[in-house]
Amino acid sequence: MDVVIIGAGVVGAACAYYAARSGLSVAVVDSGPVAGGTTGAGEGNLLVSDKKPGPELDLALLSTRLWQELAAALPGQFEYEPKGGLVVAQDETTLKALRDFAEGQRSAGVVAAEVGPDGLYDLEPHLAPGLAGGFHYPQDSQVQPAQAAARLLAASGAELYLGEEVTEVLTGPGGVRGVRTARRELLAPAVVNAAGTWGGAVASLAGSDLPVLPRRGFVLVTEPLPRVVRHKVYAADYVADVASDSAALQSSGVVEGTPSGPVLIGATRERVGFDRSLSTEALRRLASQAAALFPVLAGVRVLRTYHGFRPYLPDHLPAIGPDPRVPGLLHACGHEGAGIGLAPGTGVLIAAALTGAEPPLPPDPFRPDRFAEADR
Template identity: 65%
Template sequence: MIGAACALYAVRAGLDVVVVDRGPVAGGTTGAGEGNLLVSDKEPGPELELALLSSRLWREITEGRHPDKGRPPGRRFGRAVDSRAVDARAIEYEPKGGLVVASTPEALTALTALAAGQRAAGVDAVPVAADQLLELEPYLAPGLAGGVLYPQDAQVMPTLAAAHLLRASGARVETGRTVTGVLRGDDGAVRGVRTERGDLLAPAVVNAAGTWGAEVAALAGVSLPVLPRRGFVLVTEPLPRRVRHKVYSADYVADVASDAAGLQTSPVVEGTAAGPVLIGASRERVGFDRSFSLPVVRALAAGATRLFPFLEHVRAMRAYSGFRPYLPDHLPAIGPDPRAPGLFHACGHEGAGIGLATGTGLLISQTLTGKAPDLDLAPFRPDRFAEEAAP
């Protein structure tokens, strides 16, 4: 998804783009995501600023608006650039809003404080009293202390979204082609990439490899400490729409911000346009272990039924897992790498990559073309970890 968004905005900025992927489109972390476009789970700071920018850009993409709309459609590699809107229905874009609920008065106090800071940063966060929760979600469990409604939260089907953004970009897409090296000249500047099917020469290379971003960085001779953080999603049978918003426990925000390597679960429940209900969320650092874990899936089911008791009688169709690209300070790496001129990074978004993709893509395109970025990139500097490790 990040690579697709970078391609979209880079082509719109007038650049020729080749997207190289060792697998199929969305064959990695993107295809294992829920498709969340969230502002609700971000604390005030750089990531929330990026989420707000991305939220606006997702709306613009589905409405057919973009920063250089006045520029006539061009051609890239002999292909017409599609400057039309990405069909919201085709990518299952739903601006349905998010509802964060607190089970205790103490949790509600903490959630209310977080929402106040988010409002000051530009988030639309609406307090919801305990007796109003069932008006928003009639099937919620009784006895909850209250919550906060986030109208800006939305959802897409990530595999479809990545494919449609790539199509709309007009970029050349090389799937099933593995990057085996990053080419650098005598002056240290990046000259392109080496693949098993030959070299691709370019004055700029964008590392949008997600959870495998550390491997691509190493090919260029630089360090980027991206680690995999495994998560499972439980998928129910198709249902009539009973869950109207993305609904999750206030504990989820703390889990997202945690540095713990051990298993953490907090209930996250949302309906989809296709009918199934998606149930999360779990986090654990176990390397690239894809083993199925029945205890984790049971914990997800238990958390979901605590929020929505009707789910106890619903069949689960399947469960799948994926690896979030985790960086130690929970901020992605976005922008040029001064250690390898011509190398740009756009990875390490952890579980927020789908939502943050559009903002990341725009920022990368702006830096590639020498424009002032819409956000300060200093907090996202790819070499910030090298500075911390220096004596």
């Protein structure tokens, strides 16, 4: 075995897929099922619209191209939908801020087209009246995240060990030599920590440190509807919530239809540890903000809600690549709410690090030891 990947979410699956395509033999181990953590609680967003110029946007643009390639290579297997995104502004002040934001994004390769008040309703006829305008992002797209993880794992041909918690990362004088579960040892000269929200605990098992924290989020799921929402639609304040460091409850309207009919409504963020209790305040805010964007949803039934934990790192960038403190240990976690979108680019960076190939973009901004350097 060349590499053991801890985590069977979409990031671990992408790492397995690209490592196998690079000629490596791969095993994937997870304490639960495929997509049993953050991936299974995600909406499947593949977004460039919410990212400012910088390393994360570069990784998102790379991943956007790779998702297109994956959709062509595995047609129809994970509901890839290049439907585009629409960011809307309530007033002229907010629209100007969006205009400045989009201008910076265009310099990095993002396609962003301003849409006037009348044009908004051509794109989304059921939007609330009186909006000042917005921006259309045709590169935004969508997948069904659990299916994406499962299909990538299957296509990788990796050995899969589910329901087996890693209790020890085995190390020796030369560094990593595999992992141990209650049932077996999996020996390999490289271990990839793709454990998502639990990435910090896995790093500790290997004698390293990664300050991953959980950031809880809720999603509402409506009854099946005709396609009343055509794009990924969200209010401009969502961008600020994504970049925020606040631990308090934050919510901003994010609404999208699905091929099967239900409308998905997000998004909330709060740091409350691994508290899985239901927050009626969070759900109330989501319902209210969705109805403010799309009044037609005010009388629609919500069939269920679900929630999960985004793996948050203090600088809002994932940790991707080798950990110089533990030879043979690599990290691929801390993507917060963007892990599904950023998964293919992460997988390619990990495969390049494992094989010594030239990475497709500079990996230094994602160095896993950057937090230790900041502490020093």
